[in-house]
Amino acid sequence: MWTLITGAGSGIGRALALELAPRGHNLILAGRTVRKLEDVADTVRVEAPDCELMTLEVDLADPESTRNLAHQVGDAVDHLSAFVYCAGVGEPAADFASLGLIDFQEALAVNVSAPLLLTQSLLPLLKGGDPASRIVMIGAGMDKHAQPGTGSYGISKMALRRLVRQMSVEFDTMPDGPVVSLFQPGLVDTPGIRSHIKKAGDLNLPHAEWLAGRLEAGECLTAEQAASALVFTLNQVPDSDFHGAVFNGADLVDSLSFAGS
Numbered sequence: 001m002w003t004l005i006t007g008a009g010s011g012i013g014r015a016l017a018l019e020l021a022p023r024g025h026n027l028i029l030a031g032r033t034v035r036k037l038e039d040v041a042d043t044v045r046v047e048a049p050d051c052e053l054m055t056l057e058v059d060l061a062d063p064e065s066t067r068n069l070a071h072q073v074g075d076a077v078d079h080l081s082a083f084v085y086c087a088g089v090g091e092p093a094a095d096f097a098s099l100g101l102i103d104f105q106e107a108l109a110v111n112v113s114a115p116l117l118l119t120q121s122l123l124p125l126l127k128g129g130d131p132a133s134r135i136v137m138i139g140a141g142m143d144k145h146a147q148p149g150t151g152s153y154g155i156s157k158m159a160l161r162r163l164v165r166q167m168s169v170e171f172d173t174m175p176d177g178p179v180v181s182l183f184q185p186g187l188v189d190t191p192g193i194r195s196h197i198k199k200a201g202d203l204n205l206p207h208a209e210w211l212a213g214r215l216e217a218g219e220c221l222t223a224e225q226a227a228s229a230l231v232f233t234l235n236q237v238p239d240s241d242f243h244g245a246v247f248n249g250a251d252l253v254d255s256l257s258f259a260g261s
């Protein structure tokens with residue numbers, strides 16, 4: 001049972017790899033920084049020695065590199081049980097006038113075009129599963145909550161939401177297609193969000209202080225909690241409730257802790 005995770009070297013993707021490894025998932029860890037992927041792989045080898053895994057370098061802002069990742073995955077495995085797209089970017093801008101086209105295009109490339117291209121390229125590995133292979137794209141609440149300086153990130157995540165919707169209706173027309181959902185993590189304490197808060201704070205953007213205050217107060221999920229909620233969606237939610245759904249990480253963590261109490 002092979003699972004591909006992009007953005008596996010950090011934050012939610014890293015935590016997801018560590019949660020899935022002892023649960024019978026063999027892992028393909030894909031990301032931009034090989035050192036971070038190898039660090040995750042080393043930890044998996046210690047914590048889940050039976051897990052088969054490989055690390056693959058990719059720049060998801062680059063379509064050639066993204067296609068190459070799909071080829072490498074196809075050379076290595078016949079089938080993917082799950083594909084979780086955790087990679088994400090979105091540089092803040094000081095104001096609307098300085099929203100840079102390069103940053104905007106990078107966010108669209110990594111957060112929208114690469115999930116599309118990778119899913120298309122991996123379809124032969126994602127079709128024909130029994131149970132159906134599961135795809136999860138990681139969205140963001142910023143899609144519907146526009147804040148000054150967050151255009152690149154928010155607009156691209158809104159497009160990703162629509163892409164998931166599109167995939168779900170397209171997969172309905174494939175008799176042996178995969179199922180897909182969007183996972184909205186809510187605020188999660190990761191290197192990515194801390195880096196974003198620092199950059200947004202340096203630009204005096206109002207949401208930076210609010211986010212920093214919530215992290216400080218612990219009003220956020222840990223990466224491990226977000227990963228547990230993802231594992232629940234991957235392993236336990238029935239297909240009919242999974243396909244086309246939008247999951248909220250904080251709500252899932254609440255209901256899982258209620259169920260466990």
Ligand SMILES: NC(=O)c1ccc[n+]([C@@H]2O[C@H](COP(=O)([O-])OP(=O)(O)OC[C@H]3O[C@@H](n4cnc5c(N)ncnc54)[C@H](OP(=O)(O)O)[C@@H]3O)[C@@H](O)[C@H]2O)c1
Binds near residue numbers: 110185186189
């Ligand atoms: N943390 C939150 O509060 C929060 C809230 C809502 C949504 N999200 C979403 O959750 C997902 C995971 O975020 P996170 O907080 O865990 O952030 P993170 O710690 O920064 O992890 C993001 C990962 O994406 C990888 N990545 C970025 N650009 C890439 C590229 N061009 N090619 C390949 N890999 C690339 C990064 O690689 P490197 O480490 O090598 O740079 C990193 O491993 C993202 O989609 C994010 O938008 C997070």
